[in-house]
Amino acid sequence: MRLSDIPIDRPVATLMVLVCLMVLGSVSAFLLPLDFFPVVAGPEVDINVSIPGSHPLEALREVELPIEEELATVAGLESIRSWTRGGHVWMEAQFDWSTDIETKKIEVRAAVERARAELPDDVDHIEIEGEISGPGGGPI
Numbered sequence: 001m002r003l004s005d006i007p008i009d010r011p012v013a014t015l016m017v018l019v020c021l022m023v024l025g026s027v028s029a030f031l032l033p034l035d036f037f038p039v040v041a042g043p044e045v046d047i048n049v050s051i052p053g054s055h056p057l058e059a060l061r062e063v064e065l066p067i068e069e070e071l072a073t074v075a076g077l078e079s080i081r082s083w084t085r086g087g088h089v090w091m092e093a094q095f096d097w098s099t100d101i102e103t104k105k106i107e108v109r110a111a112v113e114r115a116r117a118e119l120p121d122d123v124d125h126i127e128i129e130g131e132i133s134g135p136g137g138g139p140i
Helices: 005-009 011-031 056-071 101-118
Strands: 042-050 077-085 088-095 125-133
Touching: 005 011, 042 056, 042 101, 056 077, 056 088, 056 101, 088 101, 101 125
Parallel strands: none
Antiparallel strands: 042 088, 042 125, 077 088
């Protein structure tokens, strides 16, 4: 008996398997999370700066603005978002989709190093990461 003979010999079992697959597929299709306008961020480089004990306005003036000025010189930059809170500055530099994220990470690192001369001495740590974000903001 060949594998192709089983559905022919047992039409009811074949029909039941087909109906089960159709029901399972229909239920699964309705359970998929879909957004009408999904959020797709694109390639971005994240910059995290740690300044222990600094006030947010001080961090804005002395850290965030000099780094943003240097980041503005990087080609292909679409937007910069930044947050300052409790001795930390977080920045996201977003690029267009045709950008090679590894190359831009190197260029952003060079821009941050140029701005480092203007930063205060108590800047503890600067971390730079690059990723391509997908729907929902998570990395792809």
